[in-house]
Amino acid sequence: MNVPSYEFLAFAAIVAVLANLSQRAAWRRAVLLLANIAFLLTFSHSAAQLAPFVAFLAFGYGAAKLLERYKSRAIFVGLIILIVAAFCWLKRYTFIPESLFLSFPYIAIGLSYVFFRVAHLVIDAYQDALPERLSLASYVSYTLNFTCLVSGPIQLFPDYRKTESVRPASLARRDVAAALERIVTGYFKVAALSPLLWAAHVYSVTAVGSASGIADRAVWGALVLTIYPLYLYINFSGYTDFVIGTARFLRLELPENFNHPFVSEGFIEFWGRWHMTLSHWWKTYVYSPLFLALMRRFPSPRVQPLIGVVVYFITFFFVGVWHGQTSMFLFLGVLLGLGVSVNKLYQIEMMRRLGRARYRALCQNPVYSSLSRGVTFSYFAFASLWFWSSWLQLGGFVSHLGALGLGAVCVLTITCSTICLAAFKAALDWYSRSAQVRAASVPMLYLRTAWISAAVVIVLSVTVVLNAPAPTIVYKAF
Amino acid sequence: MPVKPPSDLDELRRPSVRFTALTVALVVAILVVALQDVLIDRDFPHLARLTTDFSPAYLRREILSMGDTRAVVFLGDSVLWGYRLAPDQNAVSLLAVRGCSCHNFSFKSANPANAYALERLMLAWNVVPRVVVIEVNQTVFNPADMEYQTLHPAIAALATPLLSRDDLALLSLPPAPAPAAQRVDRALSSISELYAMRADVRETLYGDVQPSPIPNLTGDMFEGTYDLAPLDESNVGVHFLERAADLLRQHHIELVAFMTPTNHALLHDYINNRQYRANVAYLTRLLAHRGARVLNLDDAFPADEFFDNAHLTAAGQRRLTSLLATALRH
Numbered sequence: 001m002n003v004p005s006y007e008f009l010a011f012a013a014i015v016a017v018l019a020n021l022s023q024r025a026a027w028r029r030a031v032l033l034l035a036n037i038a039f040l041l042t043f044s045h046s047a048a049q050l051a052p053f054v055a056f057l058a059f060g061y062g063a064a065k066l067l068e069r070y071k072s073r074a075i076f077v078g079l080i081i082l083i084v085a086a087f088c089w090l091k092r093y094t095f096i097p098e099s100l101f102l103s104f105p106y107i108a109i110g111l112s113y114v115f116f117r118v119a120h121l122v123i124d125a126y127q128d129a130l131p132e133r134l135s136l137a138s139y140v141s142y143t144l145n146f147t148c149l150v151s152g153p154i155q156l157f158p159d160y161r162k163t164e165s166v167r168p169a170s171l172a173r174r175d176v177a178a179a180l181e182r183i184v185t186g187y188f189k190v191a192a193l194s195p196l197l198w199a200a201h202v203y204s205v206t207a208v209g210s211a212s213g214i215a216d217r218a219v220w221g222a223l224v225l226t227i228y229p230l231y232l233y234i235n236f237s238g239y240t241d242f243v244i245g246t247a248r249f250l251r252l253e254l255p256e257n258f259n260h261p262f263v264s265e266g267f268i269e270f271w272g273r274w275h276m277t278l279s280h281w282w283k284t285y286v287y288s289p290l291f292l293a294l295m296r297r298f299p300s301p302r303v304q305p306l307i308g309v310v311v312y313f314i315t316f317f318f319v320g321v322w323h324g325q326t327s328m329f330l331f332l333g334v335l336l337g338l339g340v341s342v343n344k345l346y347q348i349e350m351m352r353r354l355g356r357a358r359y360r361a362l363c364q365n366p367v368y369s370s371l372s373r374g375v376t377f378s379y380f381a382f383a384s385l386w387f388w389s390s391w392l393q394l395g396g397f398v399s400h401l402g403a404l405g406l407g408a409v410c411v412l413t414i415t416c417s418t419i420c421l422a423a424f425k426a427a428l429d430w431y432s433r434s435a436q437v438r439a440a441s442v443p444m445l446y447l448r449t450a451w452i453s454a455a456v457v458i459v460l461s462v463t464v465v466l467n468a469p470a471p472t473i474v475y476k477a478f
Numbered sequence: 479m480p481v482k483p484p485s486d487l488d489e490l491r492r493p494s495v496r497f498t499a500l501t502v503a504l505v506v507a508i509l510v511v512a513l514q515d516v517l518i519d520r521d522f523p524h525l526a527r528l529t530t531d532f533s534p535a536y537l538r539r540e541i542l543s544m545g546d547t548r549a550v551v552f553l554g555d556s557v558l559w560g561y562r563l564a565p566d567q568n569a570v571s572l573l574a575v576r577g578c579s580c581h582n583f584s585f586k587s588a589n590p591a592n593a594y595a596l597e598r599l600m601l602a603w604n605v606v607p608r609v610v611v612i613e614v615n616q617t618v619f620n621p622a623d624m625e626y627q628t629l630h631p632a633i634a635a636l637a638t639p640l641l642s643r644d645d646l647a648l649l650s651l652p653p654a655p656a657p658a659a660q661r662v663d664r665a666l667s668s669i670s671e672l673y674a675m676r677a678d679v680r681e682t683l684y685g686d687v688q689p690s691p692i693p694n695l696t697g698d699m700f701e702g703t704y705d706l707a708p709l710d711e712s713n714v715g716v717h718f719l720e721r722a723a724d725l726l727r728q729h730h731i732e733l734v735a736f737m738t739p740t741n742h743a744l745l746h747d748y749i750n751n752r753q754y755r756a757n758v759a760y761l762t763r764l765l766a767h768r769g770a771r772v773l774n775l776d777d778a779f780p781a782d783e784f785f786d787n788a789h790l791t792a793a794g795q796r797r798l799t800s801l802l803a804t805a806l807r808h
Contacts, residue, residue, distance in 0.1 A: 453503040
């Protein structure tokens, strides 16, 4: 079953009705458990296709239960290595010899997201950080939560259990309205906006190949660079809106994944706003432990900032590598690692030279912050080239543009994104301020109603015209 | 437990606000649909040829757009439609470039029944062409092939009420959807132009149905394609061809018919015989008797101008263009 799709909506609606039939927590949990298993089964045509996925889950559960009982560091490290190895093997990472892979097709839908959940449970079980003893039912329900199985968001177990069992999310009238609004907005982004942006991206990739003059090449090159991040954002944030809204009807509260990432004024801030649950996971389970371990090993205060730089690089290198199995993603990892570590180094250096107060004042300067925003977006757009293209495509792109063309593309991208994002930030600030002022205003309600009605009609029209399977979600592939 | 700040959604509790919000939703929905209709009406192009799954709405729009221009109308099948070619490479598009006021109503698997139904539609809507060019492909007279004894769903939807009971009895029409579905479809089509023309919009945006790759052709692949039984009026194709020619004569509309070019080099074992030629002669006589000018292009094209048994390459279409231009004096 695709997410988002009308089938998924129908499935979720049935589950929501069943789950809300009784106020008893045991009933809700049973319905959700069965729904999660049923949802997984929709991807599989045979037991053999399902077996590797189930084996991975079973291994994760066994590991967590073992570590709940035995706090052996050696066992813990061994199990973590085995889980990571099993994940890489099932995901067919290219550094593993092909002869070792399973020769039959099997389902790997949402495996990356399941991996994060399993690893989190295993680590927390070892550290006694889980809020309760892990039962098989809660483990299965948590790891297979159908609302976020396909592409996240990556919710942590305590947060999941909070709304699954302890305190179900409210379903008052305004919550229902807000959830519906979220679903419609999400579907609109995925079904109507993202195909348009994708078409624009494909068009500009074709156009840059046939552009002749330097101005033409610069414009099309800049469009190639900038449209894809917008497409990715609309596509993934639309999916996230959709599943957050859907989960609300099951009285589950999923975490947010995006917070206006393109207004970030630095690459570190960007990762606090983009795919937030992923960066939070890496921060919690890689960055912080590694940072603390190195701090203990090198306790000098002079070395401390540099440790941060190095650990940032390592963490985000793995964030990049996680995205795919080929050498393109190794390079993406290097670029993401460089982005955050250089950003950190720059902050340290600026603070050393200007002092904390003056640096803060500089950051608040509108021209400086706008330029920072433009550079951050442009760097992300540049790094994204390794996300969506191939070495061959990149080679063709670089050789066609030439050094002068590439320079022009950089200048144009930074300039235009600086201006556009400054305007966007100003509009966003104005909206936030006025939304606070008229939080409960009737005209605002009518405006939102009008927008949602228009979005519903447009989404239905697009569905009618396309008459195609559910729209593609880029992050489904991971 | 933290108290949520008031939200504008809380206002939904008030009945008057709820009523106004519903009205706003309805008005906006109507406005968006109306806007879509305006955009489709204004901006959706007149395509060089029909899409494979063309809709009744698009067909009506195209016929009515001819108005009283006294255009040349082409009623053919996939050969004139330009199978395996871009829309601007078929003979009708090439004639249009030469200044012909041409309208191509050809489509894949067309047949004389569709041609007759299309003529009836045009005349019912007071659209009178100057010339009608009908392509006569011998494959459509094969009584074993039911594909040639039916109407395209879009034509059936519009023209069925115009056909006599006897004519309809000869055809096996596409199965009609359930009455409820038909009512919903009709209602939605009358409300939204985008819905009514969804197939045309989709195939314009995403391309028409892709043809299968060209196989290594041998003549025996076409065994059974041409039925060489002697033709007479009991043949459904012949019946509707007669009806089509008679209707045009009755309305003083010039008819030009051409025998579809056929790849004799490929099909020589099957069609290079007396009966095939006798059938061609029969069809020529039948049409000429009804005042049609008949071009026999059956054997006029070299083998390398065909993709297969009858579909012309770009070069073949150019040759066809010249021949038709001469016949139409363009």
